[in-house]
Amino acid sequence: MATPKSRSYRLQLSEEGTDKFLECHYRLARIARRFIPYGATLTVAMLLIEALDGQELSDELSGPAVNRLSGRIEHFVGGAPNLAQAAATMLDQVEIAPDGGHAVTAVRLFTAAIALMSACEDSEIARAYRRIGNGFQTQDM
Numbered sequence: 152m153a154t155p156k157s158r159s160y161r162l163q164l165s166e167e168g169t170d171k172f173l174e175c176h177y178r179l180a181r182i183a184r185r186f187i188p189y190g191a192t193l194t195v196a197m198l199l200i201e202a203l204d205g206q207e208l209s210d211e212l213s214g215p216a217v218n219r220l221s222g223r224i225e226h227f228v229g230g231a232p233n234l235a236q237a238a239a240t241m242l243d244q245v246e247i248a249p250d251g252g253h254a255v256t257a258v259r260l261f262t263a264a265i266a267l268m269s270a271c272e273d274s275e276i277a278r279a280y281r282r283i284g285n286g287f288q289t290q291d292m
Contacts, residue, residue: 156231156232157190157229157230157231157232158229158230158231158232158234158235159227159228159229159230160190160193160227160228160229160230160234160235160257160261161225161226161227161258162193162225162226162227162228162258162261162262162265163221163222163223163224163225163226163258163262164220164221164222164224164226164262164265165219165220165221165222165223165224166222166224167219167220167222168219168220168221168222168224168262168265169222169224169226171220171265171266171269172192172226172265174269175192175196175265175268175269176189176192178273178276179191179192179195179276179280182273182276182277182280183277183280188229189228189229190228190229190230190231190234191280191283192228192268193228193230193234193261193264193265194230194231194234194283195268195276195279195280195283196261196264196265196267196268197234197237197238197241197260197261197264198279198282198283199264199267199268199271199275199276199279200241200260200263200264200267200268201237201241203267204244205244205245208241208244208245208263209245211263211266211267212245212255212259212260212263214263214266216263216266216269216270217259217262217263217266220262220265220266221259221262235257238257238260238261239257241260242255242256242257242260
């Protein structure tokens with residue numbers, strides 16, 4: 152049986168979150184100097200957040216930017232199948248907040264990744280984009 156080349160990932164964004172994703176997508180396309188699929192933007196964002204350690208990841212997930220970017224507008228973005236496994240591995244590293252905070256889900260992780268990407272330097276984004284062909288550190292390819 153053939154391995155699927157892509158799958159869809161759900162984003163639940165506010166209007167501000169939708170605008171932020173589109174800004175990140177345009178920025179990545181400008182850096183790459185080519186048209187790119189939306190899944191490339193999500194993948195680059197996930198590669199950037201993957202570099203964080205467990206405590207940094209927990210801090211990003213509970214940050215105010217994630218709350219602002221999260222919402223009820225559903226978007227489905229195509230991406231590599233290994234993105235789901237990478238997300239699951241990262242979520243296993245998250246330190247649960249003692250106050251009970253927000254539920255830690257892949258959807259929230261994707262939103263945190265978008266928030267992080269929007270704050271990154273162009274050079275960091277370019278390096279992550281070049282890594283797309285190499286996949287995730289957490290995934291054996």
